[in-house]
Amino acid sequence: MSRKGSLIIISGFSGAGKGTVVKALTAAHDNYALSISATTRQPREGEEDGREYFFKTTEEFEELIRRDELYEYAQYVSHYYGTPKAYVQEQREAGRDVILEIEVQGALAAKKKNPEALLLFVTPPSAEELKRRLIARGTESMDVICARLARAKEEAKLMDQYDYLIINDDLNACVEEIHQLVMREHLRMEENLDFVSRIRQELKDMQ
């Protein structure tokens, strides 16, 4: 298939299992590419430019902002993080469905620049289950867990702006649900106008 890949933007509460879902999705199907973020922070040991991140100087990053070459960006702890358009576009042109795992504000900003993007919100079946998963990780203090639940409350205010709700109850079911959604995107009429032109011409030629 030489057709263009889709852009899939995935957000969800911290603890919803987004990361696991995305990992399982890309492991199970080879049509996906993960978007790679740009950052001005230093590479950590083992990190490679163009694999974990595109590492940029502050000047380079601000140049990307000026040229509108990022879908979204934000500053955390004096470092920039953002999503370069170029890599996503290259991958889509090559026919790959690109996944952007990103927080809510950034996701909505990216959707504005790409109205055709699939905006997916991943959630556990209930707030109780979200809390349970956060506690089960065993890596975070109760303070951090409370902060995440407070953040989830804020994110929930915007979740209705997403296109699809993905309830992550069973991991495999959830992964296949997302995959089917992406596959179905390719059946959209807008993505098949070449076929339409061809069959119109063929029908004309038959008369």
Place this chain on the structure above:
Amino acid sequence: MSRKGSLIIISGFSGAGKGTVVKALTAAHDNYALSISATTRQPREGEEDGREYFFKTTEEFEELIRRDELYEYAQYVSHYYGTPKAYVQEQREAGRDVILEIEVQGALAAKKKNPEALLLFVTPPSAEELKRRLIARGTESMDVICARLARAKEEAKLMDQYDYLIINDDLNACVEEIHQLVMREHLRMEENLDFVSRIRQELKDMQ
């Protein structure tokens, strides 16, 4: 699930295999109901009111038109044919996904009254294959086949107004494709606002 069923409007070239696809779809999955048309023509032997058609007098039918109780209607050979809203709505309220197999003009009219409907256009992979299937039926004269191809040429002019293109190459693949499309529809955020309200409340109650 007590949620409302979807409305699926299926059109396609005569010879595309719509009828077979719809039959296989409803046989394979029990979430579907077929819309039943109303007509003013006389019942044929074995036909039952409310099964093959809702049989109406001309006065009754014109009353349905006046009251805007049809999604679409047309007149053929001095008889009316149309799609009553009431039956479709009842079935959807009962949670069934209702299939409306209908020609192009009627489909586009029905979509206008139901913007949330899934509008699917079924086509063979090529015009050549369409012709082959029409001939293979062996029941029609070359004149009828030519008339159908001429009609297909007209219908092709409107096919880009559909939401999804379904290429009926392999019957089973085609049926599953449509079924997955319908299932994915239920993941739309608009269909899950109850869930959103619930988890928002739960998250609030946790603070």
